[in-house]
Amino acid sequence: MPDGPVSPLDLREVADAVEALTPPQHAAMAKAAKMLADGTEFSAADLLQEALTQLLGGDRQCPRAVPLPTVVFNAMRSIAWASRQRRKRAPVTLRVTGTSNAEEARTVDPADEAGDPERILAAREEYEAINVLFADDPAALGVIMARVDGLPPAETREILGMSATEYDTTWKRVRRAVQRARLQGELG
C-alpha cells in the first residue's frame, strides 16, 4: 500500500499505469524517443526500452502526481543527457590523413580540445538549416531562441509582444515544421 499521497507509484501501480496508456500516448513517447536519442549512443528504440526498464523495474521512481508519459519523457531525457555527457568526455582518436599506421593515430581529450569535430559540424549545420527554414518568420526565430535559452513562455511573450495564443501557435508551427524537415532529410 502506498504510504501517502506523495509516495511514488509502487511496481504494481507502474505496471497498471503502463497498461492504461493509449495508442496515441504510445506514439507520442516513441516520437519523443526519436527526438531525444539524437547525439546519444542510443537508438530511439533502445532509449525508450531503457527508460521503461528502469521504471518498471523500480530503478527510477514514478511520481504519483506526474502523468506517466511525462515520467517516461523525463527518464529518457535524463538517460540521453548522461549519454551526451559521456560522449563529450570520451576520448576521440584522430588519424593523420593518408596513413593507416595505428601508431600515428592520436587520442585527444575533448576537455582540452573542441570534441568530436564531425558531430559538432553536423550540429552546427542542422542549427543553421533551422535558421534558414524560418528565415522569413521572425516570430518563429524569436520563439526558437527563447526556447534554446530556456526563457519561460510568459517572459518570451512579453519580450516578443505576443499573446498567449500567438505564442502557442508559433511554437506549434515550429515544432511541426522542424519535425517534417527532419523526416524529409532537410536538416542534414
Added chain:
Amino acid sequence: MSGRGRDFEADLAKLREAAAEDLVSLSDPEIEEELRAAGEDSSLLAADFQAALQRARADLGHRRLKTAREALNSMPAQAPRVAVVLAFPFERKRKLVERFARERDQGLLGQVTMAARNEEELSERDINSLISKLIELGLMDEHGETR
C-alpha cells in the same frame, strides 16, 4: 543565432527536448494531429513503443531470473542437519556407542571396554563427541541409526 564557441549540440538538444516534452503532454486527438502534421505515422510509432515495452519486460524477466539463480547458488547445498540423537538420554546414547563399537569398530570397542574395565565412565561430553564424529563420518545418522 549562430556564433563562434556556441554549443550547437546542446542548443539542438534543448530545442528537441522542449518539443518532445510538449508532445507527450498533449491530449490524444492533439497528439494525432501533431504527428500527422509532422508527417509521422502514429500507428507505426505506437508499434515501436509496444516493441520497446516487450523488450523491457523481457529484460526485467531475465534480470529477475538471474537474481534468483544467484541467490539459489549462494545458498548452502543442504541445510545442516540437527543431530536429534544428541538430545537422547545419556544411557541410551552410551548404549548406541557401545553397540556401534561392538558391531563396527573394534578399536572403538577397545576404548569403551578399557574405560569400563578401569571403572571409568565415559562422560556425556565424551559420548556426544563420539556420536558427532560418527555422524560427521557418515557412519551414523542424526537419529542414531548406524549406516
